[in-house]
Each structure stands twice: as structure tokens, then as C-alpha cells.
Amino acid sequence: MMNTDNNAANRKKDHIVLAFESQVNAAVLDKRFFYEPLLAAHPSDSVKEFDFLGKKMLAPLWVSSMTGGTQLAQKINENLARVCQKYGFGMGLGSCRSLLDSQTYLKDFAVRKFIGDSLPLYANLGIAQIEYLLENQQVHKVSQLLDRLQADGLIIHINPFQEWLQPEGDLIRFSPLETIQKFLDKMPINVIVKEVGQGMGKYSLKALLELPLQAIDFAASGGTNFALLELLRSDDLYKKSYQNLTQVGHSAEEMIGFLNESLAELGDKVLCKQIIISGGIKDFLDGYYLTQKCPLPSIYGQASAFLQYATLSYEQLERYVGLQIKGFRLAEQFLRVRN
Numbered sequence: 001m002m003n004t005d006n007n008a009a010n011r012k013k014d015h016i017v018l019a020f021e022s023q024v025n026a027a028v029l030d031k032r033f034f035y036e037p038l039l040a041a042h043p044s045d046s047v048k049e050f051d052f053l054g055k056k057m058l059a060p061l062w063v064s065s066m067t068g069g070t071q072l073a074q075k076i077n078e079n080l081a082r083v084c085q086k087y088g089f090g091m092g093l094g095s096c097r098s099l100l101d102s103q104t105y106l107k108d109f110a111v112r113k114f115i116g117d118s119l120p121l122y123a124n125l126g127i128a129q130i131e132y133l134l135e136n137q138q139v140h141k142v143s144q145l146l147d148r149l150q151a152d153g154l155i156i157h158i159n160p161f162q163e164w165l166q167p168e169g170d171l172i173r174f175s176p177l178e179t180i181q182k183f184l185d186k187m188p189i190n191v192i193v194k195e196v197g198q199g200m201g202k203y204s205l206k207a208l209l210e211l212p213l214q215a216i217d218f219a220a221s222g223g224t225n226f227a228l229l230e231l232l233r234s235d236d237l238y239k240k241s242y243q244n245l246t247q248v249g250h251s252a253e254e255m256i257g258f259l260n261e262s263l264a265e266l267g268d269k270v271l272c273k274q275i276i277i278s279g280g281i282k283d284f285l286d287g288y289y290l291t292q293k294c295p296l297p298s299i300y301g302q303a304s305a306f307l308q309y310a311t312l313s314y315e316q317l318e319r320y321v322g323l324q325i326k327g328f329r330l331a332e333q334f335l336r337v338r339n
Contacts, residue, residue, distance in 0.1 A: 032285075033337060033338060034337075034338060035334060036334055042333065043333050049088075052120070052274060052299055053120040053152065053153075055120045057089050057299070058088025059325050060089070060298070060328070061089040061299060061302070063080050063092060063302070063303075064223075064278045065094050065157070073094070073105075075310075076307065076310045077108060077111050080306060080310050081111035082115075082314060083314070083321050084115045085115050085116045085119065086318065086321075089119065092122045093109050093121070093122065095125065096124050096145055097125060097126065100125075100145060103148070122190075125142070125155075127159065127172060127180075128172055130179055130183050139186050152190055153214055154189060154191055155191075155193075156192070157193075157219075158194070160176070161198065161226075161245055162196055162229075165234070165238075166230040177204075177207050184211060184212060190214040192215045192216070192276070193217070194218070195218070196219055197220075197224050197227065197228075197279065198227060198246075199219065199221050199250035199252070199279060208272060209272050212272070216276070217301065218252050218255050218276065219278050220252040220280060221249030221280065222251055222280015222281075223304060225249070227246050228246040251280060252279050252281065263295060263296075275296050276299055277299070278300065278301030281302055284327035284331060286300070287328060288328055288337075289337055293337060309321075
């Protein structure tokens with residue numbers, strides 16, 4: 001027997017009032033998907049676990065590395081870790097460089113107690129720091145860092161343009177690929193490699209696939225571009241001289257194309273078999289589309305949207321993330337990606 005709809009009259013009135021505001025122009029339809037309304041039911045509340053980064057996750061999301069060492073960082077990272085724990089996904093910390101020789105900012109990053117033991121949590125250092133530690137025989141500091149944070153591994157971020165444009169930047173003296181290879185030989189730990197907002201081309205991506213990495217994080221163009229961020233801190237002549245550098249890069253979709261080509265060429269030489277798709281992902285539809293297109297097991301990362309709500313309050317962040325996860329599950333039921 002149908003339940004009595006006590007709100008029917010109000011709803012019908014709303015439909016009449018809002019009808020003319022509810023028209024969508026065909027020109028703005030999302031051409032990435034086939035909408036298949038007949039082939040599934042609404043998603044249920046039950047959630048299936050899946051393996052990623054050696055742990056069990058419930059949602060295909062990732063908190064892309066953000067912040068530390070600032071006044072708001074502790075509360076932001078705590079909020080992010082708490083929402084990861086609630087919904088079952090992992091987190092990459094912002095640059096942990098300040099923790100290599102001091103524990104002053106340790107409280108900003110010490111979020112294991114909030115995210116819990118069962119979800120992935122990764123520390124983060126730049127390629128310049130890894131190069132320095134190798135040259136000075138101090139790679140043991142990485143192990144100490146991971147122990148202090150109770151982290152599952154290390155993200156190494158590759159940022160030659162950012163370092164070049166940053167007034168306080170470090171000169172990278174060796175190719176990052178060479179440095180990563182040396183580090184992996186010295187340190188048998190879980191490593192994720194990422195760029196910082198401009199992605200990477202086919203040959204860099206292909207080289208990483210041949211390394212025993214836990215995952216590659218695209219950090220593609222379209223989100224926060226750290227080269228541009230540094231340029232905005234500079235004087236007018238510097239900005240004018242280097243502005244075009246910030247327009248170089250690759251989108252996440254383009255990088256998936258590189259990934260397909262590289263996998264076909266490498267065959268059984270592929271050692272890295274997990275991907276974090278980040279860079280320019282605005283919502284669950286972008287995340288669903290790109291993870292469906294990706295030929296390797298993948299999740300999708302967000303930074304700026306998470307940061308926006310984490311800065312406001314945990315309640316705002318939790319609601320935002322909950323809506324995104326529900327939207328992703330709705331897309332799984334009713335959308336099919338076009339070839």
C-alpha cells in the first residue's frame with residue numbers, strides 16, 4: 001500500500017513555480033555519458049570494501065596533499081582525517097619538510113589517531129629534499145618521519161617549475177627519475193610519486209610505471225598549479241617573463257591516454273599498477289568519468305574543494321563529502337561512459 005504523501009500539494013505548487021527555471025539547454029548537456037535510467041535501482045546503503053594502497057577502503061576518494069606549518073593547518077588536517085575515517089578513504093599529507101629536523105609542527109600532521117589504523121596515510125617530501133638526504137647520507141630521517149607520523153609510506157612530489165619560480169626554491173641537480181631510483185634502492189618503503197599541478201608527459205609517466213611504486217598520482221593541470229602560485233608571489237617583470245611556463249602541462253584525461261599507450265608498449269615491464277587521478281577534478285562526475293576511463297585500479301583525489309570546506313568546519317566538510325560519495329554511487333548506477 002502506498003504511503004500517504006502529506007506534502008503533495010506543496011510539492012506540486014513548487015513544480016509549477018519552478019518549471020520555467022528548470023529548463024536545461026541541449027548545448028550544455030554532458031557528452032561524456034550515456035544516461036541509462038532503466039537499467040538499475042537507486043544505490044543501497046550497503047558499501048563494498050576494495051583494496052587500494054595495501055588497505056581496505058570504502059570510497060574511491062583521496063585527500064590530495066595540502067598543508068602544514070601554518071596557523072590553521074592543525075584544524076584543517078584534523079577535519080580531513082576525521083572525514084576520511086567516517087567515509088573510508090585515504091589521505092596524503094602536505095609537505096613534511098619541516099619535520100625532518102624539528103618536531104615544532106608535528107601536531108599539524110599527527111592525524112593517525114583521527115583517521116584510524118585501517119586507512120592509508122602518507123607523508124610527503126619534495127624531490128629536492130630526497131636529493132639532499134641521499135647526497136648527505138641522511139635517508140634514515142625518512143624512516144624516522146614515517147615512524148613519528150605512523151604513516152604507511154611516502155609521497156615524493158616532483159616540482160621543477162615550482163622550485164625554479166619560487167624565490168626560496170631549491171636547485172634540482174639530478175633528474176628526478178635518477179633520484180627516485182636511488183631512493184628506492186636505499187629505502188624499501190611504500191612510495192607514491194606525484195607532480196604538483198601540471199601533470200606529466202608520456203615519457204615521464206612511462207618511466208614511473210617501470211618502477212616498484214605503490215601508486216602514481218597524476219596531479220594534472222586543471223587544479224591548483226603550484227608554479228603559478230609561486231609566480232603570483234613575484235614582481236611584475238618576473239611574472240611577465242615566466243607566465244607562459246604555467247600554461248604548460250597535461251590534463252588528467254590526456255594522461256589517461258598516455259597511460260593506455262604506455263601500458264601497451266611496456267607489457268609485463270609494468271611494476272606500478274595503481275593510479276590516483278587528481279588535478280582539475282571538480283566533483284563526483286569528473287571522478288567517476290576518469291576512474292572509469294583509467295585502465296588500472298584507480299581512485300580520484302581532490303584538494304581545493306576539500307580545503308575550502310575543511311577550513312570552514314568539520315560539519316560543512318562532512319556534508320560536502322557525503323553528498324559527493326552519494327553522487328558517485330548514483331553515477332555508478334545510471335551512467336555509462338561513452339567511448
